[in-house]
């Protein structure tokens with residue numbers, strides 16, 4: 001059939017075919033793992049709606065992850081994955097938990113995979129997905145045997161790199177999209193952008209911010225309200241105050257919590273000066289700070305002093321609605337865009 005004559009929906013499903021085959025889902029849209037947010041309810045709802053949910057392991061201990069996977073399985077028979085943070089001190093045990101549950105897809109986030117992690121995951125039969133911050137590292141990860149990559153721009157919520165999604169996509173997709181499925185993340189709020197990245201060679205996309213106000217998401221009502229009120233320019237990157245203490249920037253809504261983070265950095269930097277703490281410990285302490293601050297906002301609802309991690313697409317979140325409706329809107333917008341382009 002001539003591409004121009006097919007409907008937008010056909011064109012969209014053809015462009016998502018590879019991503020869907022890789023994920024085992026109906027749509028090549030992943031709900032990016034969000035610590036405290038991406039637990040059994042949101043993950044199962046996402047997969048049940050035809051997308052692909054990911055449990056955020058964050059700082060969970062192996063027993064807790066075990067329980068979370070089991071609980072998610074009780075809510076969906078569809079595939080879902082688990083996102084593990086590479087610097088977790090019990091990474092090997094967490095990988096073993098995923099293997100025991102025959103989790104099909106494991107995402108390694110927060111840095112390059114440590115030695116043996118990739119092999120251990122693949123030995124369990126699961127597919128490994130990693131984040132590629134640069135083209136050179138993407139190629140290295142592909143040589144090491146990753147099954148798919150996520151490229152995430154600085155528009156995203158949570159921990160971010162320095163480069164925008166549009167630049168990463170242009171720089172990396174032409175070189176790597178034919179080698180492994182690549183999922184584009186960061187700043188995607190509507191389906192037109194999904195259509196654009198698929199046309200550039202992406203196998204699918206990953207969104208986080210857009211799913212926070214899903215009805216099924218357990219985030220505190222204050223957290224959701226903050227998202228609904230915010231506009232793109234409210235989602236700002238944290239600032240590093242001491243050149244000796246490199247901290248990965250985090251994008252979150254502007255609030256008093258930003259000042260608490262500055263104070264925390266000062267305190268840790270001072271202890272670094274006094275050699276009271278080693279650099280690795282200092283950086284871990286910063287990461288623990290974020291986990292605690294995010295919990296305070298997501299679970300306790302303290303959106304003034306906690307961390308309301310959100311991407312720049314937050315301005316496109318306008319109400320609470322079922323995740324199936326959010327996905328349906330994204331798919332319809334993407335299909336319309338592809339039909340318009342063909343016409």
Ligand SMILES: Cc1cc2nc3c(=O)[nH]c(=O)nc-3n(C[C@H](O)[C@H](O)[C@H](O)COP(=O)(O)O)c2cc1C
Pocket residue numbers: 031032033034035037056058083109110152155156157158159185186187188206207208209210308309310311312313
């Ligand atoms: C509240 C929040 C928490 C997040 N936590 C994590 C996390 O624990 N691990 C991770 O790999 N990514 C995390 N992310 C990033 C998301 O998985 C996803 O890649 C990102 O939100 C996509 O960009 P978007 O926010 O522009 O849609 C988080 C994002 C948000 C908004």
